[in-house]
Amino acid sequence: MMSLSPNLPPDKQREMLRQMLMIRRFEERASADYLAGKIYGVVHCYIGEEAVAVGVCSTLKRDDRIISTHRGHGHCIAKGADLNRMMAELYGRQTGYCKGKGGSMHIADFDIGMLGANGIVAGGISIITGAGLAAQMEGKRGVAVSFFGDGASNAGPFHECLNIAAAWKLPMIYVCENNMYAAQTAAAVTHALSDVAAKAAGYGIPGVVVDGNDIFAVYQATNRAVERARAGEGPTLIECKTYRWRAHTERRGQPDPRDPAEIEAWKGRDPITRLERQLRDQGHLDDAGLRSMEGDVMRVLEAAVTFADASPFPLPEQATDDVFAA
Numbered sequence: 001m002m003s004l005s006p007n008l009p010p011d012k013q014r015e016m017l018r019q020m021l022m023i024r025r026f027e028e029r030a031s032a033d034y035l036a037g038k039i040y041g042v043v044h045c046y047i048g049e050e051a052v053a054v055g056v057c058s059t060l061k062r063d064d065r066i067i068s069t070h071r072g073h074g075h076c077i078a079k080g081a082d083l084n085r086m087m088a089e090l091y092g093r094q095t096g097y098c099k100g101k102g103g104s105m106h107i108a109d110f111d112i113g114m115l116g117a118n119g120i121v122a123g124g125i126s127i128i129t130g131a132g133l134a135a136q137m138e139g140k141r142g143v144a145v146s147f148f149g150d151g152a153s154n155a156g157p158f159h160e161c162l163n164i165a166a167a168w169k170l171p172m173i174y175v176c177e178n179n180m181y182a183a184q185t186a187a188a189v190t191h192a193l194s195d196v197a198a199k200a201a202g203y204g205i206p207g208v209v210v211d212g213n214d215i216f217a218v219y220q221a222t223n224r225a226v227e228r229a230r231a232g233e234g235p236t237l238i239e240c241k242t243y244r245w246r247a248h249t250e251r252r253g254q255p256d257p258r259d260p261a262e263i264e265a266w267k268g269r270d271p272i273t274r275l276e277r278q279l280r281d282q283g284h285l286d287d288a289g290l291r292s293m294e295g296d297v298m299r300v301l302e303a304a305v306t307f308a309d310a311s312p313f314p315l316p317e318q319a320t321d322d323v324f325a326a
C-alpha cells in the first residue's frame, strides 16, 4: 500500500520518479565501474533508499541546505548536483567536484545548498546544525536538513545537536535513514528502542516514523516539518524505515551477514516500482513515457561517464593545492 499522493502536479510526480531512476542507474554504473577498477576510494550505494533523498529534497528550495553522509550520491542527485562533475570525482579526475582528490565521500556543491557528503559518521549533523543557526540568523525562512543513519543516531553529535536545535528553535529537519544496519551490525544489537524517532521526546520536539520506501509518505512528513521550521517553530526528527539492497560498501568479497531472504523481501518493496505503479494507476505514466524517461536517464549517465573518462587525472604537483591544513 502506498500513501495517497499529495496534490502534486503529475509533472512533479514524474520528476520524482526520474530522479529516483537517475540515482539507481548512476549507482549501478558506479558499482560496476568500481569493481572494474575504474573508480578509486570507497563507494557506498544507496540503492533501495532512493525515496528518502528524493521525497525530502522535493520539498526544498534551492537555497535550503542539506548535508549528507558516506552514502551520499542520492542526496547529491536529489538536490540537483551535476552528474558530470559527480562521475568525474568518482573517476578521480580534475573535472570532478573535488578536482579528483576527494572521491565519493566528499562531494559538495554550495551553489545548490549541498554542504557535503561526509566520511565521519554523524559528523555532518553538527555542520548542518550550524547551517540551521545561520538560516535562523539570515531571517529568510530557509531550512537545513540533516541526513544520517541509524548508526549515527547513537553518536554524540546527534544528541548534542538535537538538544541545542530544540532549545534555540532552529529551522532543522533531522532525517534518520534507518536501514536497520550500521555496516555489519544490526540496529537491534546497539539500540534499546526500535524507533529512533522516539528519541525526539527527550528533546521536546516532534518525532515521526514513516515508511521510507513510500515517497509520498516521506514527502508529506517532510513538508509538515519544513512548514514548522519555516514558521519558526523549531526542529522535527523524521525516521524513514528503509533498506539498502547492496552490501555496506562496494568491494569484492565484502562480507554481508544479512539474511538473503530479508534482502529479497525488501526488494519486493522497491520504492521505484511502487511509484511507477502508482503513476500508471493514476494515468500519469504509460509504457512509452517510462521508456522515454529511462532513455533520458541513460543519456545523461552515459554523457557523464564519457565526460569523466575523457578528463585528465590530477597532476602530482597539484597534490597539495587546496589543502588548508596538514
Ligand SMILES: Cc1ncc(C[n+]2csc(CCOP(=O)(O)OP(=O)(O)O)c2C)c(N)n1
Binding pocket: 069, 070, 071, 119, 120, 121, 122, 148, 149, 150, 151, 152, 153, 177, 179, 181, 182, 183
Ligand atoms: C566516526 C566514525 N566511526 C566509524 C566509522 C566507520 N563506519 C563507516 S559507515 C559506518 C556505519 C554507519 O551506519 P549508519 O549510520 O546506520 O549508516 P548506513 O551505512 O547504514 O547508511 C561505520 C561504523 C566512520 N566512518 N566514522
Ligand SMILES: [Mg+2]
Binding pocket: 149, 150, 151, 177, 178, 179, 180, 181, 182, 183
Ligand atoms: Mg544504517
